[in-house]
Amino acid sequence: MTNITKLEPRKAFLRNICDPDTREVIDKGLCLWFPGPNSFTGEDSVEFQIHGGSAVIAAVSAALSKLKFAHALPGEFTRRAFYNNKLDLTEIEGLADLIHAETELQRKQAYLQVDGSLSKLYNKWRKTLLQSIAHVEAYIDFSEDDNIEADIMDKCNNVLKVLNQEIKRHLSDGRKGEILREGVRTVILGEPNVGKSSLLNYLVQREAAIVTPIPGTTRDIVELNLNIFDYPVILADTAGLRKETTDIVEIEGIHRAKNYTKGADFVILLANSVSYLRSKKKYDEFIIDYVERLGLNDLLLNNGKVMDHCIVVMNKIDLLEPQERDSLLKDDRTIFISCAREEGLQKFSKRVAIHLKNLCGNPCRENPTVSQTRHRIHLTNCSEHIDNYFDLIKSEERDIVLAAQEIRNAMRELGLITGYVSVEQILDVIFKDFCIGK
Ligand code: GDP
Numbered sequence: 347m348t349n350i351t352k353l354e355p356r357k358a359f360l361r362n363i364c365d366p367d368t369r370e371v372i373d374k375g376l377c378l379w380f381p382g383p384n385s386f387t388g389e390d391s392v393e394f395q396i397h398g399g400s401a402v403i404a405a406v407s408a409a410l411s412k413l414k415f416a417h418a419l420p421g422e423f424t425r426r427a428f429y430n431n432k433l434d435l436t437e438i439e440g441l442a443d444l445i446h447a448e449t450e451l452q453r454k455q456a457y458l459q460v461d462g463s464l465s466k467l468y469n470k471w472r473k474t475l476l477q478s479i480a481h482v483e484a485y486i487d488f489s490e491d492d493n494i495e496a497d498i499m500d501k502c503n504n505v506l507k508v509l510n511q512e513i514k515r516h517l518s519d520g521r522k523g524e525i526l527r528e529g530v531r532t533v534i535l536g537e538p539n540v541g542k543s544s545l546l547n548y549l550v551q552r553e554a555a556i557v558t559p560i561p562g563t564t565r566d567i568v569e570l571n572l573n574i575f576d577y578p579v580i581l582a583d584t585a586g587l588r589k590e591t592t593d594i595v596e597i598e599g600i601h602r603a604k605n606y607t608k609g610a611d612f613v614i615l616l617a618n619s620v621s622y623l624r625s626k627k628k629y630d631e632f633i634i635d636y637v638e639r640l641g642l643n644d645l646l647l648n649n650g651k652v653m654d655h656c657i658v659v660m661n662k663i664d665l666l667e668p669q670e671r672d673s674l675l676k677d678d679r680t681i682f683i684s685c686a687r688e689e690g691l692q693k694f695s696k697r698v699a700i701h702l703k704n705l706c707g708n709p710c711r712e713n714p715t716v717s718q719t720r721h722r723i724h725l726t727n728c729s730e731h732i733d734n735y736f737d738l739i740k741s742e743e744r745d746i747v748l749a750a751q752e753i754r755n756a757m758r759e760l761g762l763i764t765g766y767v768s769v770e771q772i773l774d775v776i777f778k779d780f781c782i783g784k
């Protein structure tokens with residue numbers, strides 16, 4: 347048997363794979379030798395490409411165990427890659443997201459993260475903090491010394507101020523990256539029988555929710571994962587909202603629908619175009635009444651308009667007289683559709699696409715967005731520590747030692763995101779930036 351470590355690295359060789367005891371050939375396959383550190387884990391690795399049948403795999407595994415190889419635990423390769431500094435935590439999280447990505451934009455965001463987009467940004471910020479702390483510490487230790495410039499603190503404070511603004515800007519991204527990663531929680535709301543399930547079926551393009559003419563059919567929440575224009579959408583059809591019901595199951599359904607709406611990223615409010623027209627009310631007035639009747643006042647802004655993450659759609663225009671329809675269709679504050687005749691649905695889809703784009707953004711390398719809550723928490727803490735630093739140096743006591751600790755804390759928060767927490771390097775920077783060789 348060939349000694350694999352004698353093979354030319356990173357090249358495929360077709361070889362017989364034998365049992366180490368009996369020398370019986372188990373399979374013929376490709377062998378690749380990756381000596382560390384140039385491997386995924388950073389350690390010496392061997393890859394076998396064998397035939398995929400379960401008996402072949404079992405026999406090769408058994409042969410390998412005779413050579414004292416063990417099965418990897420879940421995530422073990424990635425964990426080793428992390429310990430060997432091949433990947434940091436954000437890249438590992440990106441890898442997990444890439445594996446789970448269901449839409450093209452999710453894949454794009456995850457790939458950029460695996461490729462180090464966040465890692466690069468957070469490490470850059472961490473380095474800035476590292477330099478600042480080095481400067482502040484030098485100031486503390488040697489401020490009586492002439493060769494430490496007097497304005498060193500000013501320079502350092504400017505750098506920190508800019509950095510903090512950058513972090514705050516990064517945080518106020520409307521949670522785009524997180525929404526893209528988790529899926530846009532979308533809910534269709536409206537009175538019973540208005541066509542919510544029909545609209546959902548149109549979006550899903552299959553009969554996913556029950557469509558019946560009996561009011562109150564959709565009692566629980568039907569949740570579906572959809573890919574709409576490459577945006578991941580978690581679409582919920584809810585119980586028709588009405589106040590006058592006494593059915594306990596329906597009341598519970600309504601309760602759930604309202605709760606669900608509170609956490610929704612995007613709301614489609616469906617009304618009946620016939621009711622609107624026959625009500626003779628002005629548009630705004632009709633919407634306010636409708637929203638209040640459904641008990642959805644949370645959706646209204648102070649000026650009586652619906653919130654930005656909500657679109658109003660009016661269904662059943664096929665039931666209107668032609669001249670009634672023509673008068674309505676001129677109004678572009680709302681979208682008129684007929685689920686039954688599939689009218690206006692393309693316009694509706696376009697409007698949905700615009701909202702999804704606003705909610706998820708477009709992942710790009712130059713300006714990566716926060717992709718998960720864990721990062722958001724550490725980034726928020728980081729920014730707060732920088733705020734604390736400024737509070738401390740501005741206060742009357744002007745406790746620089748305590749203030750310096752805040753920068754260290756801020757740095758630690760970034761280190762917690764990337765999984766890179768170490769103090770040794772602070773010393774390196776001090777000696778690199780300052781030639782304190784006396
Ligand atoms: P939901 O209770 O809001 O979910 O409403 P459904 O989607 O179950 O629809 C209730 C009834 O209205 C069903 O009989 C549908 O066929 C009907 N319906 C839905 N959309 C339209 C439409 O655009 N025009 C007409 N005429 N009927 C519709």
Ligand code: ZN
Pocket residue numbers: 542543544555556563564583584586
């Ligand atoms: Zn329904």
